[in-house]
Amino acid sequence: MTRVVAQGTFDILHPGHAHYLADAADMGDELHVIVARSVNVTHKEPPVVPDEQRREMVSALKPVDKAHLGHSEDIFVPIERIEPDIIALGYDQHHDDDQLEAALSARGIDCEVRRASPLEAHASDRLLSTGDIIDRILDERSE
């Protein structure tokens, strides 16, 4: 049984997330998703939706077998607990594949790192990033 891990912030969900998680699920038999804790989202604006609510929403998505709130300090703690065969990075996720593979093997974790594909906009009105959704809200709802 091939276990896959995907991860991310998943602040305001959109079809790009659904595509990523379906892609990751297709890589194996069981999909576990690690949802980033807000305190660890330092590479961009922190999420507006609380940690547990983001995990709950990811857990409700069809391709997901289990959603976990990430560890607050060490990103490898959930990996060592879940013991995935594959880690599916998102198409634009800011991790370096080789560095991650090296860090995994340094911890004796035998796990392949792959990249999922992007969901491109087919129609101009689609909002396929959380940032775009928030920008639209600010444009249309602020005074």
Ligand SMILES: Cc1cc2nc3c(=O)[nH]c(=O)nc-3n(C[C@H](O)[C@H](O)[C@H](O)COP(=O)(O)O)c2cc1C
């Ligand atoms: C293998 C792996 C494990 C991770 N584990 C955790 C974790 O335990 N806790 C956490 O807060 N973030 C964890 N993250 C970080 C975030 O899930 C992710 O890197 C960050 O949210 C960037 O994703 P995004 O910008 O695509 O949302 C992990 C990332 C990877 C690649």
Ligand SMILES: Nc1ncnc2c1ncn2[C@@H]1O[C@H](COP(=O)(O)OP(=O)(O)OP(=O)(O)O)[C@@H](O)[C@H]1O
């Ligand atoms: N349009 C998309 N197509 C495929 N994967 C996507 C798409 N948008 C996001 N993802 C993936 O979903 C995962 C979680 O992304 P995240 O929660 O950062 O959402 P986001 O929409 O990229 O947010 P932001 O706009 O703040 O960067 C990442 O691995 C990312 O690559």
